[in-house]
Amino acid sequence: MSTFQVKALNTLYNYKKKKIKIYIGLGISAAVLIILGIVMAIILVMGAFGVLTNQKELVPTSDYSDINISEIGENQIPAEYIPLYKKAAEKYKLPWTLLASIHRIETRFSSIKKMESNVGAQGPVQFMPCTWVGWGHPSCSGLGKGNISKSQMSDLKTIKKYGGYGVDANGDGKADIWNLEDSIYSAANYLAASGAAKGDFQKAIFAYNNADWYVQEVIQYMDLYGSGKAEEVNxxxxxxxxxxxxxxxxxxxxxxxxxxxxxxxxxxxxxxxxxxxxxxxxxxxxxxxxxxxxxxxxxxxxxxxxxxxxxxxxxxxxxxxxxxxxxxxxxxxxxxxxxxxxxxxxxxxxxxxxxxxxxxxxxxxxxxxxxxxxxxxxx
Missing domain, CATH: 3.90.1720.10 (endopeptidase domain like (from Nostoc punctiforme))
Structure with missing residues (x-):
């Protein structure tokens, strides 16, 4: 190969390297611009969603001790349940009114005779068995009814094994989905893990029941029971x-x-x-x-x-x-x-x-x- 050919090839090689560097530089710049565009789009979408849903800004907090019961709450919530809501809420760092509202909506404060829904939800706050025991249970799929024996439903080792949210709140050695104390603490456990402990009540409530109307209704009762802002007009x-x-x-x-x-x-x-x-x-x-x-x-x-x-x-x-x-x-x-x-x-x-x-x-x-x-x- 002649010297001229070698020089020509080197020149061509160096030219291609420069072009590659240019392309890489342009590619990186374009990628950065695309990523920034995506981030800005997400921010704009989230901002628009905040306007459309008309929700308050969520401010994470662990101190809800200053939530006093309203007059309407005093008239509607059975007095004997309030200490239970407050203890569970204190442990899991969420508002006690959230637990009271869910208990009210699910079973009218346990006043419904048959506390088992058509889809299999059970107990005072209507847990699906698979959420209680854990979705890792081999029978769990679909809506979460599963095929779980009574002994497994309350067994603490089984619940731990399968990642469930059932809690033994009364210290009797089992997590009973039909026991009010166990179920309220378990609801607090699940809600806290789903975002309530960080102040994201909307996310937590939606995880509890995947329906927008349910989220709004729970928030309505939270506000009604805790703030008492509404006053009756003649x-x-x-x-x-x-x-x-x-x-x-x-x-x-x-x-x-x-x-x-x-x-x-x-x-x-x-x-x-x-x-x-x-x-x-x-x-x-x-x-x-x-x-x-x-x-x-x-x-x-x-x-x-x-x-x-x-x-x-x-x-x-x-x-x-x-x-x-x-x-x-x-x-x-x-x-x-x-x-x-x-x-x-x-x-x-x-x-x-x-x-x-x-x-x-x-x-x-x-x-x-x-x-x-x-x-x-x-x-």
Missing amino acids: FGNMNPGKGKGPEAAEKAIKAGLELVGKSPYNWGGGRNQFDINRRSFDCSSFVHWMYAQGGVNLGEVSSVVTDSLVKLGKKVDAKDMKRGDLVFFDTYKTNGHVGIYLGDGKFLNDNSSHGVKVDEMNNTYWRGHFSGVVRRVVN
């Missing part, structure tokens, strides 16, 4: 709101009434055209949509929440409210739910239990959550 002095409201309000109400019993609740829904087309809303997006049908814009639909709606229009005393006014309720937080007042003590709303429905403001639940916040958005 409905006897309220304007009955008979007759027709403003034209825009009547159009809004007419549109909303057509969806009664036809539109299931969708937490965070109703903020994009796909959801709107299929009439899939939560409370605030439903109110926004109704008034849009009446030609009234209640703000940007993509970011509508109860906190934005409560700032619109003018404040009205509860005793002076009229048909078409927005009424707010202290559910999982202050002003956490909204509907449109119809008159005669009724209001139209989209709630997690029934979807779009006409409810009585004077029933036990809504009366206990209404603190008199009313806004008039049309005259």
